[in-house]
Amino acid sequence: MIKLAGIEKEYRGTAGPIRALQGVDLGVRAGEIYGIIGKSGAGKSTLIRCINMLEKPTAGRVTVDGEELTTLSDRQLREVRKKIGMIFQHFNLISCRTVLENVAFPLELAGKSRQEIAAEVLPLLELVGLADRRDQYPAQLSGGQKQRVAIARALANKPKVLLCDEATSALDPQTTRAILELLRDINRKLQLTIVLITHEMQVIKEICDRVAVIEDGTIIEQGAVIDLFVRPQTATTREFVRTIINHELPAILTAHDFSPLPHDGSSLMLRIIFLGGSAEEPVIAQIIRKFNIEVNILFGNIDTIQDTLFGTLVVELAGEQAAIKSALHYLQTHDLGIEVIGYVARHHRITG
Numbered sequence: 001m002i003k004l005a006g007i008e009k010e011y012r013g014t015a016g017p018i019r020a021l022q023g024v025d026l027g028v029r030a031g032e033i034y035g036i037i038g039k040s041g042a043g044k045s046t047l048i049r050c051i052n053m054l055e056k057p058t059a060g061r062v063t064v065d066g067e068e069l070t071t072l073s074d075r076q077l078r079e080v081r082k083k084i085g086m087i088f089q090h091f092n093l094i095s096c097r098t099v100l101e102n103v104a105f106p107l108e109l110a111g112k113s114r115q116e117i118a119a120e121v122l123p124l125l126e127l128v129g130l131a132d133r134r135d136q137y138p139a140q141l142s143g144g145q146k147q148r149v150a151i152a153r154a155l156a157n158k159p160k161v162l163l164c165d166e167a168t169s170a171l172d173p174q175t176t177r178a179i180l181e182l183l184r185d186i187n188r189k190l191q192l193t194i195v196l197i198t199h200e201m202q203v204i205k206e207i208c209d210r211v212a213v214i215e216d217g218t219i220i221e222q223g224a225v226i227d228l229f230v231r232p233q234t235a236t237t238r239e240f241v242r243t244i245i246n247h248e249l250p251a252i253l254t255a256h257d258f259s260p261l262p263h264d265g266s267s268l269m270l271r272i273i274f275l276g277g278s279a280e281e282p283v284i285a286q287i288i289r290k291f292n293i294e295v296n297i298l299f300g301n302i303d304t305i306q307d308t309l310f311g312t313l314v315v316e317l318a319g320e321q322a323a324i325k326s327a328l329h330y331l332q333t334h335d336l337g338i339e340v341i342g343y344v345a346r347h348h349r350i351t352g
């Protein structure tokens with residue numbers, strides 16, 4: 001649905017050019033919710049604004065729904081932009097217009113009749129749960145309600161794509177959750193493709209199907225949300241994941257000297273990542289029974305990412321070296337993420 005190829009964006013700064021985007025390639029599939037996460041100044045706003053050409057890339061191609069926007073005239077762009085709705089952190093409502101009039105605004109610009117507008121706006125207000133507020137003004141609404149109006153307005157032209165520029169950053173956690181649920185709901189009901197930018201991993205975790213991590217104007221990692229949580233590849237991604245799921249070992253565990261190889265009487269520290277169905281398999285009980293080893297659970301964490309169960313366990317396997325090796329092999333043949341932390345000498349045994 002959306003393809004960005006070789007996107008470069010350079011701003012003219014007072015101290016020289018600023019390369020806000022450097023060779024960004026990105027593909028968003030129809031009907032998915034795609035998140036772009038990055039720290040402040042990473043280039044998120046610039047990137048999302050390149051998708052509807054509010055910001056014109058210095059180089060590269062932007063294609064949306066088969067149309068290459070980078071080749072269009074300003075007039076053609078205005079037309080195409082109707083198919084790309086956008087919402088913002090600060091809602092950008094028109095304060096002297098009621099809820100209904102705000103949502104009607106794009107339809108008025110499109111030259112629709114009063115009857116057509118009434119017929120289209122009311123279902124939109126129903127969709128976002130604001131039918132009873134139609135005659136109120138933005139100043140009379142909460143932040144969450146204002147964002148609902150902005151969403152209804154963004155949907156007025158029946159777009160295929162909705163761009164969300166930090167849409168929940170000004171909202172409290174509970175309202176954030178409600179707005180994210182609404183976005184998920186309209187994504188499913190209307191088969192709307194959604195691209196959002198955020199600096200909060202919680203937003204990615206709650207509703208995104210896939211995610212890209214941006215740093216210094218470059219995409220440093222991208223993939224399915226679940227993969228990013230389970231196997232973050234870069235320090236920045238690990239930092240984002242850590243705000244939600246603690247992958248780090250508690251300090252008491254890292255105080256030990258770990259060896260990559262077994263030695264006499266050493267025990268083995270492992271991190272096991274359970275995902276989906278594998279979280280329900282009693283593998284720990286199985287390895288104790290099968291290999292006659294001791295398993296000490298040192299650290300555990302369980303969560304869900306959208307509907308997928310996701311757990312981390314740090315365990316220590318103790319016993320005969322051959323039995324530990326067999327147990328490790330057994331775990332590695334299951335559908336689990338296994339990370340060998342290292343072997344620790346018996347007199348240093350974590351739980352001994």
Ligand SMILES: Nc1ncnc2c1ncn2[C@@H]1O[C@H](COP(=O)(O)OP(=O)(O)OP(=O)(O)O)[C@@H](O)[C@H]1O
Pocket residue numbers: 011012013018019020038039040041042043044045046047199
């Ligand atoms: N209009 C502009 N003129 C000059 N430099 C700009 C302009 N807009 C953005 N920049 C610079 O480009 C870089 C990327 O900015 P951008 O706003 O895209 O990042 P961001 O990830 O959205 O940050 P934030 O989360 O703080 O909004 C920054 O160094 C910023 O200072």
